[in-house]
Amino acid sequence: xxxxxxxxxLIDLILEExxxxxxxxxxKVGISVGVFTTFEPYAINFYFETLKTEYPxxxxxxxxxxxxxxxxxxxxxxxxxxxxxxxxxLPQCPHCGSIFVEIKExxxxxxxxxxx
Amino acid sequence: MQIKxxxxxxxxxxxxxxxxxxxxxxxxxxxxxVMGSPGCGKTTLIESLIKTLGEKYRIGVIEGDYAGTVDAxxxxxxGIPVVQLDVSSCHLNADFxxxxxxxxxxxxxxxxxxxxVGNLICPAEFDIxxxxxxxxxxxxxxxxxxxxxxxxxxxxDAVVVTKTDLLPHFQFDISKVKESIARxxxxxxxxxxxxxxxxxxxPIAGFLEKEFRRLVGGSPEL
Ligand SMILES: Nc1nc2c(ncn2[C@@H]2O[C@H](COP(=O)(O)OP(=O)(O)O)[C@@H](O)[C@H]2O)c(=O)[nH]1
Ligand SMILES: [Mg+2]
Ligand SMILES: [Zn+2]
Numbered sequence: 001x002x003x004x005x006x007x008x009x010l011i012d013l014i015l016e017e018x019x020x021x022x023x024x025x026x027x028k029v030g031i032s033v034g035v036f037t038t039f040e041p042y043a044i045n046f047y048f049e050t051l052k053t054e055y056p057x058x059x060x061x062x063x064x065x066x067x068x069x070x071x072x073x074x075x076x077x078x079x080x081x082x083x084x085x086x087x088x089x090l091p092q093c094p095h096c097g098s099i100f101v102e103i104k105e106x107x108x109x110x111x112x113x114x115x116x
Numbered sequence: 117m118q119i120k121x122x123x124x125x126x127x128x129x130x131x132x133x134x135x136x137x138x139x140x141x142x143x144x145x146x147x148x149x150v151m152g153s154p155g156c157g158k159t160t161l162i163e164s165l166i167k168t169l170g171e172k173y174r175i176g177v178i179e180g181d182y183a184g185t186v187d188a189x190x191x192x193x194x195g196i197p198v199v200q201l202d203v204s205s206c207h208l209n210a211d212f213x214x215x216x217x218x219x220x221x222x223x224x225x226x227x228x229x230x231x232x233v234g235n236l237i238c239p240a241e242f243d244i245x246x247x248x249x250x251x252x253x254x255x256x257x258x259x260x261x262x263x264x265x266x267x268x269x270x271x272x273d274a275v276v277v278t279k280t281d282l283l284p285h286f287q288f289d290i291s292k293v294k295e296s297i298a299r300x301x302x303x304x305x306x307x308x309x310x311x312x313x314x315x316x317x318x319p320i321a322g323f324l325e326k327e328f329r330r331l332v333g334g335s336p337e338l
Contacts, residue, residue: 002238109125
């Protein structure tokens with residue numbers, strides 16, 4: 001839903017780096033999206049492909065999207081565990097089976113690298 | 117050649133949200149982000165809180181939901197500062213709120229309600245710098261919503277089940293709702309509200325008074 005606005009923010013950020021480092025053209029951009037966000041990689045890619053044509057350094061850029069696992073802390077036994085699937089499946093503690101957990105990591109939307 | 121970068125795509129919003137938050141703390145204004153689906157009763161609840169808390173606290177409202185200016189005009193009739201934002205997005209962000217704050221006399225506002233765009237998904241991703249998050253959700257929406265929109269419910273300081281006068285007409289199990297939210301949220305408080313029951317606003321008003329003392333300190337400067 002809101003992927004259009006975040007994809008524009010992503011492009012603004014890339015262009016900022018491109019300008020600072022005097023880069024002519026970008027081959028690839030690596031980003032990661034946490035499993036506990038509501039950003040759909042599919043939609044981000046769709047908007048990126050549409051928007052990039054307006055920016056000469058990005059016309060040939062490929063977006064590589066990594067879905068970043070989240071970390072939850074069990075509210076009952078206090079242990080941390082990793083969550084690989086998306087947020088629609090609510091996590092359960094693999095240590096004690098509790099369904100009461102707290103999200104610690106997995107809400108990030110990061111740009112990791114540029115390949116030039 | 118690969119150039120490593122480690123930046124958050126949301127950093128601009130995160131920075132502006134921190135600026136807003138500092139501003140609220142400096143002015144000792146309890147900024148409450150009111151979120152929930154279109155029509156779940158956000159404006160109705162804010163109106164009821166203005167009536168209940170208005171004598172003791174100076175209240176302001178930033179109206180961010182699409183409603184033309186209908187809601188803003190209705191609330192301004194209480195003689196309080198109301199700013200209507202012209203939002204063309206599925207959520208408020210920290211910049212929109214900062215724009216609205218230019219017209220809001222914060223040093224004369226103790227509690228600021230910010231009515232977010234009616235939506236259970238997008239507002240969860242964008243910090244606006246509020247000090248308290250209130251998520252509303254009405255009986256006709258069904259008792260499975262917390263499982264469908266876990267991020268929003270995981271962030272809530274308070275969840276208000278609204279339109280409880282309609283409970284006899286719907287299959288809606290409040291204890292199930294409470295347990296679903298508790299799966300991802302260890303700190304929230306649950307309230308029930310009906311605009312037909314004037315007593316039901318009291319616990320919510322009491323909660324805000326307590327949070328006012330805890331988050332911005334002391335009593336209102338009237
Ligand atoms: N039966 C009933 N209707 C309500 C209640 N609260 C709000 N409504 C109605 O729901 C509709 C939408 O309310 P509103 O506050 O404008 O929702 P918003 O879009 O979230 O701001 C209006 O027609 C209200 O009168 C309630 O507690 N009970
Ligand atoms: Mg409204
Ligand atoms: Zn456990």
